[in-house]
Amino acid sequence: MRELRVVGLEPDAKHVVLADPTTGDKFRIPVDDTLRAAARGDLARLGQIEIETTSQLRPREIQARIRGGASVEQVAEDAGIPVAKVERFAYPVLLERSRAAEMAKNGHPVRPDGPTVETLMEIVSQAFRARGHSLDDAVWDAWRDDEGYWVAQLRWNAGRSTNRAHWRYQPDAHGGTITALDDIAADLIDPDCGRPLRYLTPVYSARDVDDSTELDGTDRSAPIQLEPPVVEEPAAEPAPVVEDTPVGATLSDDHDDDASRATQSPTKDKRGKPALPSWDDVLLGVRSNGRA
Template sequence: MPHLTFTRVSNNGETLYLADSQGNEFTITVTEGMRAALAPKKSRSQLQMRIPVDGPLTLKDVQRRLRHGASLDEVVAESGLPLEKVESFAVPILQERAYVAEQAQACILASGDTLREAVTEKLRSRGVLNDPDWDSWRRHDALWTVVARIPADQSTVSMSDDAAEFTFDPTSRTVIPENDAARWLSNAPEPAVPAAPEPQSESVVVIEDEAVSGMTEEQAIARHPAGSGRPEPAGTPVEVSNVSPLPRDGAPAAAGGGKPLSRRAARRRSSRQRADQRREPTWDEILFGVSRHDPKDE
């Protein structure tokens, strides 16, 4: 397939003239589809920056439209003013937009290169020799949107967006890539995706008893004297000694093989034995396995 190069356009703008390497001339009729394909496309954020105005545009409205990203052709079409009149006061606005775009290109990236250097190097690595078209416009939050457009006939780069779009802060002199094309050209990492929160397990509080294995008998008694009634954790094995069986049929029990107890003393002792079975063991009983009784009750 021969490679054709554009040479000129007809006077009525309806025909394009092309030539091959041998000098042979070819023509092609301009269609509406070609016009739409060749027309510069506005990025999504630029379309959002348009300011609605009811009625005819004033000169102040025209300047605001230009500062916020509208082109001369768009302003002429919306205002109904002649191109010469719009151009007469659009020059300082367009100069401001070009100046801000240059300031953004001079920002230093994390790699140490300027934005201009990073973009140029990336394009050269893909065989794109022409510099991109830079533009900028002011946002309502005092920040600026800066775009870099690659000519369609030079784009051997796979870009998912029509233009690389950055947010520029003139105060801090920083640029932030806003789409995939901008991240690719500036070698910026992909935005981090927040990880899903891990399910939280229920908190378990473990209360450990004091270690008593290293204590002497005197230390244990001093810390937990007899009768302190310290509660013990459930499930702790307790050895209770010196508990006599209850008498049957109300018969009085003998104490240590001695003389039989009186009926009143037997009832008092039986009541105490039942209370010992119901009560919680003392700390002395847990440590030493001994149930201490008051001699007065014997």
């Protein structure tokens, strides 16, 4: 790099005259803000001037976009400048957003019966524990919307999905108030957010019944067969002892005795009803009509 030295100013004082001490060649540069900032050693002003001359966004516009929720990478891509140059102006705005997010966490959510005693951070922590989520992995952020209100955001992952809850934060002397802006945010500050989830009873279809029958060999669709109860019969009375026929008796005598008993046994009783056979007739096989 060739080194030049300042020779003087032109008569209109709008250019500085420089000369090469080796060759004697002279040069001139305009007296502008860049030269003045370089002469003072103001690096911040030099960076701002560079952005103004090479970018489509002015530094104030860059800060406005960062304050509105844009990231440094988004602004750098839109402006067509390196990220490092945007960070110079984004840094103070990012600190402002971080402080707003911390203040929002200490705000009090507004419910139908008024602001809560617990802070937003306390209520959200209870809701996360009830749902089995980890608040340590969640990210808080804040920015200003088009109406000038601060919007607080909580972002966390559940499985493969990314959830975002948004609240409007309005500072006041008591810590500020929090108003839900979407269903997820309203659900987190709902007093019933920690209620246990309902369990559904499984409904079995005919296919499920068939499958279960094949597995264990039992047809659960068939009606249940109940066996009839066992009724114990009363014990039979001991049979009367029948004496043996004497040796001298003959068959004709037995026949005559049976006929005689049959003749003496009326077929009807005194009231005209059929007479019941005697116990001897039952054992010996004699019917009530006198025939064996």
